[in-house]
Amino acid sequence: MKSIIPAAGLGTRFLPATKCSPKELLPVLDKPVIQYVVEEALEPEGVTGVVIVNSHEKPQIEQYFAEDPEFEDMLRSRGKEELANKVHEASALPVSFVYQDDPKGLGHAVYCAASEMDGDPFFVLLGDYFVPDRQMCVNMAKVSAAHNDASVIAVAPVPADQVSRYGIIAGECVESLPGTNAQGEEEGAVWKVTGLVEKPSPEEAPSHLFIVGRYLLSPRIMDLLATQGTGAGGEIQLTDAMERLLEEEEMYALVVDPDQGCDTGTPAAWAATNARMALANEDQAGAFKEALGKGVSVG
Numbered sequence: 496m497k498s499i500i501p502a503a504g505l506g507t508r509f510l511p512a513t514k515c516s517p518k519e520l521l522p523v524l525d526k527p528v529i530q531y532v533v534e535e536a537l538e539p540e541g542v543t544g545v546v547i548v549n550s551h552e553k554p555q556i557e558q559y560f561a562e563d564p565e566f567e568d569m570l571r572s573r574g575k576e577e578l579a580n581k582v583h584e585a586s587a588l589p590v591s592f593v594y595q596d597d598p599k600g601l602g603h604a605v606y607c608a609a610s611e612m613d614g615d616p617f618f619v620l621l622g623d624y625f626v627p628d629r630q631m632c633v634n635m636a637k638v639s640a641a642h643n644d645a646s647v648i649a650v651a652p653v654p655a656d657q658v659s660r661y662g663i664i665a666g667e668c669v670e671s672l673p674g675t676n677a678q679g680e681e682e683g684a685v686w687k688v689t690g691l692v693e694k695p696s697p698e699e700a701p702s703h704l705f706i707v708g709r710y711l712l713s714p715r716i717m718d719l720l721a722t723q724g725t726g727a728g729g730e731i732q733l734t735d736a737m738e739r740l741l742e743e744e745e746m747y748a749l750v751v752d753p754d755q756g757c758d759t760g761t762p763a764a765w766a767a768t769n770a771r772m773a774l775a776n777e778d779q780a781g782a783f784k785e786a787l788g789k790g791v792s793v794g
């Protein structure tokens with residue numbers, strides 16, 4: 496079983512930084528964002544590899560995950576064993592690449608990896624968000640196992656005025672935690688999905704639960720993506736193919752706390768993620784607080 500990470504986007508939100516360096520390689524502390532996502536993608540039991548959907552405009556991503564024994568030897572010869580090991584770690588990850596040179600939407604990006612899935616179910620992880628404890632996909636796999644290996648997506652509540660930015664589900668709560676309110680929107684609740692709409696207006700939105708960017712999908716979705724037409728924004732939407740999948744198969748949604756994960760999709764969110772990760776890192780927290788204290792008052 497494999498995981499797919501779409502990474503062919505232009506990174507326009509980070510221009511000019513992304514003019515010659517892909518947004519996926521922006522660092523969070525000392526590792527590029529995409530390495531956190533790859534490590535998260537490999538966490539669920541049974542996942543043996545990650546397929547990154549890249550564009551030929553961004554060869555640096557492939558270079559980052561490629562072996563470079565000469566560079567490692569040079570570091571080792573200078574006594575930098577620990578750094579050489581860190582460099583090696585990235586190249587030892589089971590990562591392969593397919594290419595999407597025409598950005599036709601998320602559904603199209605996922606379909607570009609179809610030939611690599613061996614007809615198995617697969618995860619999709621959107622790459623501008625990562626979950627440090629890597630448990631979100633693991634929990635989704637548990638929900639799938641409890642429901643005949645059905646497709647499962649992570650969802651979370653969103654204010655009504657923001658529904659048009661996301662994919663929104665329709666459905667009914669089938670498992671809620673004892674002692675919590677009856678909305679079924681608390682973390683850990685499971686919904687049976689009955690509909691999906693990409694970027695609805697607040698009036699059209701069938702619920703307040705948005706798709707967070709973690710999917711465990713039935714292989715059948717690839718057949719549907721093969722014939723999927725364009726939808727919202729003129730793009731081939733994964734959400735639209737999932738809506739068609741519902742006619743044939745069951746699908747569930749696990750309510751998650753999106754703040755378990757770190758957003759790196761905008762400069763402000765990326766900066767905050769660096770701060771959060773620095774404060775959580777015992778080697779960096781002291782130096783970070785000291786550096787932040789210089790000329791900054793947060794409040």
Ligand code: G1P
Pocket residue numbers: 601621660661662663693705706707708732733734
């Ligand atoms: C994509 C998906 C959307 C999902 C969102 C999460 O949208 O199409 O359903 O809610 O990611 O970030 P995008 O952000 O690519 O517009």
